[in-house]
Amino acid sequence: MARKTKAEAELTRQQILDAALQVFHARGVSRTTLDQVAKAAGVTRGAVYWHFANKTELFFALRERISLPLMDKGQSLILAENLADPLDGIEQTILALFEAIMGCEKVRQLFEIMFLRCEYVDDFAGVLTELNKPGLAFLEKSTHAYRRAQAKGTMRAGLEPEAMALDSWAFVRGLFHHFLASPDDAAWPGRVPAMIRAHMALRRPCRV
Amino acid sequence: MARKTKAEAELTRQQILDAALQVFHARGVSRTTLDQVAKAAGVTRGAVYWHFANKTELFFALRERISLPLMDKGQSLILAENLADPLDGIEQTILALFEAIMGCEKVRQLFEIMFLRCEYVDDFAGVLTELNKPGLAFLEKSTHAYRRAQAKGTMRAGLEPEAMALDSWAFVRGLFHHFLASPDDAAWPGRVPAMIRAHMALRRPCRV
DNA sequence: GTATATACAAACGAGTATGTATGTAAAATA
């Protein structure tokens, strides 16, 4: 077959990545064949091997294209700001992260792959620690935010910032995990904003 | 080779299950060969195929042996009781569930397999809904418990039981997921009881 | 305009997992 332009080659690369997203999501990472990916992309395995060394590299490239930018965005955006009430910053961050995942089908599919359709062993064991990093970053930044809230007096008295951050951390993780695990529950995404609000309301001063 | 007694046959069945637990945990479900399981159990593939039709049935049997009893136990134990403070019941339930998983290496390994080393597609897609069931049961029972707490006045005023149950639900899920995903963090399990206590303390009346 | 590198398709070879079929010696059963 004829050689393609650089631009065309880049296009097929993207098509392969898109196809990989679909097939990984449908069949799970380790059960997908590179031939299945190739066919879904409308090319042969030759093209896949030309652009990626093997399945692992394909997976990593896929992750890098979608996940990493999102992680960075979610981290730096709101928590570091100097808000009147840092609790609002945390609330907005969680909500924004949730909407970012749910708003885009591709992002959601990638997260479903990472949470439910990938076996974290051998080559992929490292992905797990990578996956934990943004969570740890969130934990650290939210701890600071809770401390600032405490200092400003916007947080209910008697609460420890570290404990609150850990609780929020687990909450976010559980929220995402359950959401990704129950895509059939249509009523579910509508509830999430209220859940986030309720979660943060627990930290705010008691109204009498 | 010589035929075994019924009791001996049951023993090799258990050995196969134990071996499957180890190998699934080490290599991930879809990447493990039945030959690997057989060798780890000290038998041949013939024995494995004699006791189990295929890998899927082996996985289900493994799950049934360890997980199901635990689920039932955690559900019925404390939440249904008529306690002075239903919040204590919830707290104890979460703690007990956590300790049950962390106390037994085999249980922990199984949960790690189910959360991080299994791709929920095709045959295993059903496992996911099975996996969600105990969570939904916890959600329902804890909702009732929170309602009772509200009625008894042991819960802080102005909190909605349903919202609290959802928050606890996400919390538990996130807690387990993170714990299973970071087995290297040795300091982590020691923190969990405090986290659970802090989580529940948020629901108790403000002390002035 | 010629040479070379590119972007694949197509074919190949080797390894490996799976399910089944067969063999067999002892335990159950009658």
Next chain:
DNA sequence: TATTTTACATACATACTCGTTTGTATATAC
């Protein structure tokens, strides 16, 4: 005691999947 199951081990046939190699038409560099 004779017969029939049982509980495997062994052997086999099939089917994939992978990584590599080869071929080739065309951009692109010079």
